[in-house]
Amino acid sequence: MEISMMAILSQLMLGLNNGVFYALLSLGLAVIFGLLNIVNFAHGALYMLGAFAALLGYSELGPLLGKPDFHINYWAALILVPLLVGAVGILIEKTMLKRLYRFDHLYGLLLTFGISLILQGVFTNYFNVAGTPYDAKPPILEGVANLGFMMFPRYRLWAIAISLVVCFATWYVIERTKLGSYLRAGTENPELVKAFGINVPLMITLTYGYGVALAAFAGVVAAPIYSVSPVMGSEIIITVFAVVVIGGMGSIMGAIVTGLLLGMVEGVTKVVYPPASNTVIFFIMVIVLLIKPAGLFGREQQ
Amino acid sequence: MKARYWVCLFIIGCLAPFLIYPVFVMQLLCFALFACSFNLLLGYTGLLSFGHAAFFGSAAYLAGYLMTVAGLTPELAILAGTVCAGLLGYLFGTLAIKRQGIYFAMITLALAQIVYFIALKADFTGGEDGLQDIPRGKLFGLINLETTYRIGHKSLELNLYFFIFILFCLAFWLIHRTIHSPFGQVLKGIRENEQRAVSLGYRVERFKLLAFVISASLTGTAGAMKALVLQLASLTDVSWHTSGEVILMTLLGGLGTVLGPSVGAITVVTLQEKLSAAGSWVTVIIGAIFVVCVLAFRRGFVGELGRLLKKSL
Numbered sequence: 001m002e003i004s005m006m007a008i009l010s011q012l013m014l015g016l017n018n019g020v021f022y023a024l025l026s027l028g029l030a031v032i033f034g035l036l037n038i039v040n041f042a043h044g045a046l047y048m049l050g051a052f053a054a055l056l057g058y059s060e061l062g063p064l065l066g067k068p069d070f071h072i073n074y075w076a077a078l079i080l081v082p083l084l085v086g087a088v089g090i091l092i093e094k095t096m097l098k099r100l101y102r103f104d105h106l107y108g109l110l111l112t113f114g115i116s117l118i119l120q121g122v123f124t125n126y127f128n129v130a131g132t133p134y135d136a137k138p139p140i141l142e143g144v145a146n147l148g149f150m151m152f153p154r155y156r157l158w159a160i161a162i163s164l165v166v167c168f169a170t171w172y173v174i175e176r177t178k179l180g181s182y183l184r185a186g187t188e189n190p191e192l193v194k195a196f197g198i199n200v201p202l203m204i205t206l207t208y209g210y211g212v213a214l215a216a217f218a219g220v221v222a223a224p225i226y227s228v229s230p231v232m233g234s235e236i237i238i239t240v241f242a243v244v245v246i247g248g249m250g251s252i253m254g255a256i257v258t259g260l261l262l263g264m265v266e267g268v269t270k271v272v273y274p275p276a277s278n279t280v281i282f283f284i285m286v287i288v289l290l291i292k293p294a295g296l297f298g299r300e301q302q
Numbered sequence: 303m304k305a306r307y308w309v310c311l312f313i314i315g316c317l318a319p320f321l322i323y324p325v326f327v328m329q330l331l332c333f334a335l336f337a338c339s340f341n342l343l344l345g346y347t348g349l350l351s352f353g354h355a356a357f358f359g360s361a362a363y364l365a366g367y368l369m370t371v372a373g374l375t376p377e378l379a380i381l382a383g384t385v386c387a388g389l390l391g392y393l394f395g396t397l398a399i400k401r402q403g404i405y406f407a408m409i410t411l412a413l414a415q416i417v418y419f420i421a422l423k424a425d426f427t428g429g430e431d432g433l434q435d436i437p438r439g440k441l442f443g444l445i446n447l448e449t450t451y452r453i454g455h456k457s458l459e460l461n462l463y464f465f466i467f468i469l470f471c472l473a474f475w476l477i478h479r480t481i482h483s484p485f486g487q488v489l490k491g492i493r494e495n496e497q498r499a500v501s502l503g504y505r506v507e508r509f510k511l512l513a514f515v516i517s518a519s520l521t522g523t524a525g526a527m528k529a530l531v532l533q534l535a536s537l538t539d540v541s542w543h544t545s546g547e548v549i550l551m552t553l554l555g556g557l558g559t560v561l562g563p564s565v566g567a568i569t570v571v572t573l574q575e576k577l578s579a580a581g582s583w584v585t586v587i588i589g590a591i592f593v594v595c596v597l598a599f600r601r602g603f604v605g606e607l608g609r610l611l612k613k614s615l
Contacts, residue, residue, distance in 0.1 A: 033404075038404075039404045039407070039408065096593065096597060099597060100596070100597070103600070105403060105404055106350045106403065106404065106407065107596050107600070109350070109404060109407060110549065110553065110592065110596045111592070111593060111596040111597065113546060113549075113592060114588075114589045114590070114591075114592025114593040114595075114596060115589065115593060116589070117546070117585050117586070117588055117589030117592060118585075118586050118589035118590055118593070119589075120585060120589075121582050121583065121584070121585030121586035121587075121588075121589060122586055124582040124585065125581065125582045125583060125586075234542070238411055238412060238415050238542065239415075241408040241411055241412055242408075242412040242415075244408065245401070245405060245408050245409055245412065275423065278419050279415075279416050279419050279420075282412050282413065282415055282416045283416070285409070285412055286397060286413070289397050289400055289401070289409065290397070293400035293401060294401075
């Protein structure tokens with residue numbers, strides 16, 4: 001079987017493009033898991049909410065306010081939507097998740113599962129499952145760029161670049177700053193950190209808000225690429241769970257690197273053996289579980 | 303529970319098809335068995351599987367396929383579905399028990415997704431359409447399960463009903479025996495304190511795996527029964543929504559109670575039936591019940607009732 005180098009390279013780039021979304025989402029999951037010890041099942045739904053917020057801000061908000069010319073453009077959405085959805089996250093944490101810390105961590109997973117069903121159900125009721133295109137791509141990101149070895153859509157390049165910047169900025173803040181050191185200490189021993197006079201409950205709330213904002217950010221960046229659909233979140237979240245199992249949730253860098261790599265593996269599979277492209281990540285998960293059960297970057301559990 | 307209560311429930315089960323649409327009662331029984339098998343794992347062993355739809359659905363597909371194409375009799379098709387789900391459970395279990403708690407849930411979910419994609423792509427599953435009009439055939443090659451009896455204005459599928467009902471009772475009894483056997487006591491011990499069970503010398507992984515396989519097999523029985531009753535095996539049966547629903551049934555009825563899962567299954571399936579006109583609002587309502595249940599009602603119906611009566615139900 002002859003497979004051209006070009007095809008592989010172009011699928012690598014497209015795979016990297018998917019990979020940055022895996023990275024953003026698994027990073028958010030890892031940050032939340034570190035401090036709250038829950039797996040946020042609603043992550044996919046909040047990613048979907050981010051994409052819809054961008055879409056509606058552009059096309060529906062103006063008419064709703066009686067000013068048909070009023071649009072939230074892409075750049076504004078990139079900032080506003082994560083803030084808005086992050087606030088929704090804070091609300092969820094303050095009103096619901098907070099009550100569950102005393103109980104088994106599985107209840108957190110079940111609660112967020114319920115929330116994701118609610119969000120998905122509401123949007124399915126008003127929007128087409130097949131998806132609505134978001135066509136407010138800024139003019140500067142239209143068209144294709146010549147990478148030397150291939151032509152690649154400018155917007156996708158931007159999506160890769162900005163997502164990588166956000167991922168590594170998050171890594172920097174958590175691993176290299178004082179604020180991040182509080183966070184890491186809180187992950188290790190919240191009681192002790194509390195004893196030092198640090199407001200741990202506030203830190204937990206803000207961490208959850210930030211993780212959720214990351215998901216919403218991914219949603220906005222993804223909106224012009226994929227069509228915005230009520231099921232986009234549930235489709236991606238299960239793959240992201242597999243990514244998280246492969247990488248282990250113990251490390252921030254692990255979450256980012258695993259996400260990027262698996263996106264590319266998925267891309268290459270599309271060329272080499274297309275029928276497996278949907279499942280290759282799950283099969284890799286099986287192999288990793290057999291060889292290194294704690295995950296590539298995970299610490300062995302006690 | 304005392305014997306006379308069981309007799310009462312048995313009599314209610316025998317009378318039900320004369321009072322309510324029999325196919326609906328059978329559907330309730332299938333999902334009740336599904337939830338009971340699931341409860342063996344979550345309620346008594348403390349393992350949250352988010353992939354039980356894989357066992358339910360694959361058994362439904364296999365039983366449906368064998369009855370349609372190979373012309374197998376229903377009891378053999380159900381047996382095949384059960385064995386298939388058990389083997390799949392062994393496979394899932396071996397992989398998933400390598401990790402604990404939340405990871406266990408995520409791994410089972412991801413593994414079930416492989417089964418979903420296979421069901422979507424493979425030839426024998428009928429893709430998006432699923433398997434439709436599965437013939438009910440003759441039990442042991444003798445008793446025609448299609449036969450209906452006219453009673454008053456209604457025609458009732460009594461042969462099929464009593465086959466399904468007896469099968470449900472047997473499976474329920476098996477689960478009940480498992481829970482109250484020494485093996486079941488060890489499972490509860492693992493749920494309460496795994497470290498302690500290890501230090502007492504129990505090979506915890508083996509117990510967990512066996513519980514997982516039993517639960518998966520009986521889930522397969524439920525799935526194959528469902529294919530026989532509704533004459534349909536579809537992608538819904540293997541989707542993560544179904545995995546979520548069985549968790550809700552078990553939680554709503556009462557985790558770790560004998561009757562809870564059945565009560566939960568009856569509630570959820572009835573709700574879906576009554577609300578089927580509401581379209582995707584059903585998902586919203588199911589989600590809302592989930593949230594309320596987790597926040598304020600963790601013992602479930604039967605658990606709360608048991609607490610009021612100070613009895614273990």
